[in-house]
Amino acid sequence: MQYLTRLRIRPAATIRERVYTRLRKAVLSGEIPTNERLVEARLASEFGTSRTPIREALHKLEMENLVSSVQRVGYFIRSVPEEDVSDIYEIRSVIEGLAGKKAISRITEKNLERLRINIDQSKHIINQGGTEKMIHLDTEFHDILCQSSGSKRIYELSQVLREYMLKFRMECLRVHDIASKAVLGHEKIYQAICDHDSFLVQKYIDDHLREVKEDIINYYRSTEKSHV
Secondary structure, three states: OHHHHHHHHHHHHHHHHHHHHHHHHHHHHOOOOOOOEEOHHHHHHHHOOOHHHHHHHHHHHHHOOOEEEEOOOEEEEOOOOHHHHHHHHHHHHHHHHHHHHHHHHHOOHHHHHHHHHHHHHHHHHHHOOOOOOHHHHHHHHHHHHHHOOOOHHHHHHHHHHHHHOHHHHHHHOOOHHHHHHHHHHHHHHHHHHHOOOHHHHHHHHHHHHHHHHHHHHHHHHHHHHHOO
16 A cells, blocks of 8 residues: 555646745745735645645745744735845856856857857847847846856756846846846856856956946836836
8 A cells, every 4th residue: 555655746846846936936026026925725726736735835034044034923025125136146246257257168169150140139129129028138148157167066056046036127228228237247257158268257257246236236226216
């Protein structure tokens, strides 16, 4: 009868993981807005599950500081404090700087070409006056950069950090000037890698991510003022 037990456990575990993954994605992408209350019964109905996997997913998200709980009220989507934004981008500078320096000797011709194509496509989109596809291209550039380090750990860490800032970056990259600055930063990083200049690779990554951090902070300060 042991095989029956294994068969019963597997679907429940799959449901819990699916609920957590889908809910986490909705929070990180901004699909569920900041300060939105998360009602267990409503979420259970939407997912077609009991409240148990919902409750477990919310608890895990709270441990990641993505949601906060208020006693007798429930869970809310947590806003990200400015100091957290600063911390995340400082850590990204270290990790992606290391990735860029490793990529100098490890990047393949194919990935170098992919970076060039990514930059050209980004410029074309911006020149056409559209920025909707920029979040995909921005994510792709940093993915290729970190993959080219040849380090699985660097790539995984960079993905986790970028996920936390996804919804903020999605909003900012719709602004033409911010998107243009991002592409200019990418081009400098690409050229430094082509020139095998580890000092400039680190400098341009630091400069680029510092600008990104400041753009996010300034953008959300301005949107908060406009709602007052």
